[in-house]
Amino acid sequence: MKATLIFDSINDLLFSKWDDMFIKRMKCFNEQVNEDLNDSHNISQLLSPIITSQRVMAAQFGNTYSSMQCKDKTTIVFDEWLDHVFIIISEDKVEDAHRELLDCKTFVQHICGQNINLLHSPIYKDWLSVLLESRGKGDSIPGASGVIGESGVTVTALNALKSAVKEIKCSPYQHYHLMLYVGDKLLALYSSKGSEDLTPPDLILLSIQCVAAQEYWKNVEEKNDDVQKTRLPWLSQENSAIVNVCAGTAASPCAPYSMHLAEVAPRITFVILLDMELREVGIAVHMSNQILSNLRRLLLQRNLEMVPNTLDTLEVSLKKTTDALRKNKANTNLCARLTSRMLELRKSCTTTTPLTPETTATAMHTALEAAIEQLKPDIPSIKILLPLKEIRGIIAPYMEFLQVKAMRYFSHGSGSEDSGSLTLHKYVEEFPGLIHFIYVDRTTGRFLAPDMADCVDMLSPDTVKRLVSCTFSLVHEGYGAATWRRGALHVCAVTWWERRGAGAAAARAPHPAAVRALPPPGDILGAFYRQVVELAFPNESQDVSMKELICVHVGLVPAPTAVQQARRLAHSIHELLDDQRAAADLL
Template sequence: MNGLIVFNSANDVVFQQLNTALAEHFFAKNSDLFPENATAASIDGNIILQIFSPIINSQRIMHCQFDNTYSSFQCEKGLNFAFGELLGYTFVKIGQRPVEILKRHLGVAIALARHLYGANLFAPQASSVQEELLSTCLESYEEHLWDEEQTMLLEALPRLLVNNELNRVVHSALDAALEGLKEMGYQRTHALVFVTNKFVASSASKQALSLSPTDLVFLTLLSRSLQRQHRQLNRSVAVFLQGVSHDPLSGCIPCIAHLSQLSKGVLLIQVIEYANLHVASSMYDTFFVLQKIITLQIQGDADAMRPTYDSLESFVKQTLEALKRSKLKGDEVDTSLKKFISKWDNLKKMYADFFRSVERELLVRIESNIPSFMDELKQLFTLTCCDSSSIALDQLPDVAALVEGRILEISEFLAVKAERNITIDAYLEDFPGRVIYRYY
């Protein structure tokens, strides 16, 4: 049995992925909740909510009153649960595997959600493509790669080692790809080459943010998952990369990743950063601080609310300044921005009144107004950071063809070398049990 369920702050099910065994288990244990003549396949969010409502409510009470939530618990017949949280969404991982493995899988699920949705987790404004990609990546990771790829156990990225001459040829091809993207008007770009799932090289334009190791592992998992569905992969995907943590604009980088399967097992990934990074970064921080102050309000911690509110006010101010400098235009953006400013001014006045008197009634008013402010924040994020319609996706295969032509003479050699390269994969296979990891 294996599955993942995600609940929003209202305890509604916003995502579910249950394998047949788990769905049948729920059906057998709770058949009275199903309509007449229903089957396990007909399980929906309402039924799941009824089954899990006591657990989720208990989890929220533990979080709000004691700031001490369940991390996991174990049931009969080896069925275990692991819990996680991101931006007010509760992730519940269920399976007949050890708790530590479930926690690893849960961490991957949360990381995938961040990379596929950005700050707009499971929101109505998000495309259904994101949900499909999340399901595809989770299934590929848990059902195939986890058992087949030792690098997935280590969360590592195997690299293909080549000599200087081959490295020069590959980098020359990638630089040509970046130049082609620049001629199309894209100034912040990356190009990466893999051969039979081993990383070979990458190149980036001067204006682009450096990718983090997490981004590289995510792109690898995404490509491996899509390759299982498409033998000749040629697809563009909207993603939100993180960038290196020391960069002030890191955390949420709206990108288009175009994945192209070239000859001889060569995979090219073109990454285009398309949104204003100052806007995306400040709004992303606003989401997290807003969720923090919501938690403090529920816990009734008035002392901690003041500094958190100051941070919220600072990030909202940064967001508005970034939007002003970006000069983003459009009727929808203007309308959404006006609503956002109006909601914020109203909320700011309520907080000022509350900090003067610390009356419970004022806090109730704040709590009732925050959801509408959150909705406007999500709408503004969607309009300003998720619109990639200006990117000419139909031209990206031409860039891939250019790279393929540049490395055609060496692609077969790279493919042969990738089959048996001195990487962590080969070492683990040749010397099983000889690798010891120490964490400090």
């Protein structure tokens, strides 16, 4: 059973995605059993007391709660953003449901930016729905993106992207990124000179976009083998849309880019990401919107002591917003309107005026909505057929190999054609009893793992995902290392920090209670790991990376031996990744 729901500021259901089991469960609470519960209005009425309770406790008392657990094992998880309440109702563990809810909120920011009202459109509802469905269909583990690192094919793919640049006309925009994804694993990335680097969450979001497109194209081709080019129904006619990538100190999706998708071959996707030159505006508007939302909550709580400082912060942020708008040659009347609304808001909060602070705050919100409209520019048209043909021709010798890679979980390939790839056979003699391992760099959002084909008889992909979920729970409890048994398997999980480019500084171990108060680990934005590093290395977290290693042994291996092997394996992987000559797969 699962339902994902988004309620607006007046408790109307803005977005909903549920299964039949959820409807059956909701019928237990409905007096009129024969009534059709698939109507959003009926669901809103049944859940209205819970939503109202959550809002009242959060807004008027500041006593927020993030989840509820029922006796029938139903879990309800809450989150709030810009006066909208996000809810997931399921039978999953609280941490897993909370992680999925955080990803849902990230998806909304990714496709809608600050204008969450775009979800009123059926197209955006379908888009969010397919992203939620595709979230767990890839091969990557939560919070880490896939990368294929064989030297031969990656160099060829990069050359193909460089060659395709000559055929792409995107004037007047000069900054862009070209990518090739195999399944959800990044094969190659080419960025134009002066472009802002994409963050690990951006690559994860784009990989999920590619998985959604690949699944749709696969389903269409099964019905019609003659289809050459299929339009994705949630994108434009050219399979393009405006999306938002992460930017600013908050690292939230707020910088508008134009995304263009095209199918190179089954499960191989070409992505163009075009910078719309609105990054500074997006960051400033995002901060202003967040601060204004906090101010409106303070006014609702009558917490007048915090209002002056919040007003000062909002004024500084609005100054950055108007400066960024002027720099982008936006409407000067809009800048004057924002400045005027700020003066009215400050005056109503500090002196006696006919206008109440709530009224002027609402007027400011309306003015900011006009600024948010500037972050939804027209999608530039890009002729993609010629560069697509160029890419297909250059990577043709590797096409069969890449399609195999796209279909295999944790795929690294094996055999004479891929002798440089990482396989478990390289470690069997040195680490007796080891059947699988996962090495994750949480700072860069990449992970390394051997081919699952080597241990398919002993370990299924679903089992691996459950082990990763268990590791998340242990890390969230504040443990740096743990061992446990699961049936015939013995699992060892270790987490540590690394620092390069400077002398090693002793970490200040975070208090377990402080770690438990953080968001659950493994979400797309990686907020947990970023905040843990900041707690352990206050004011010195720039050069610190956080690593994880999960080792799976057969149950006959003693626990001390498994721990010792995990330590040795960590050193071996570190040497492998540092050796530039080693052609290892970075997933």
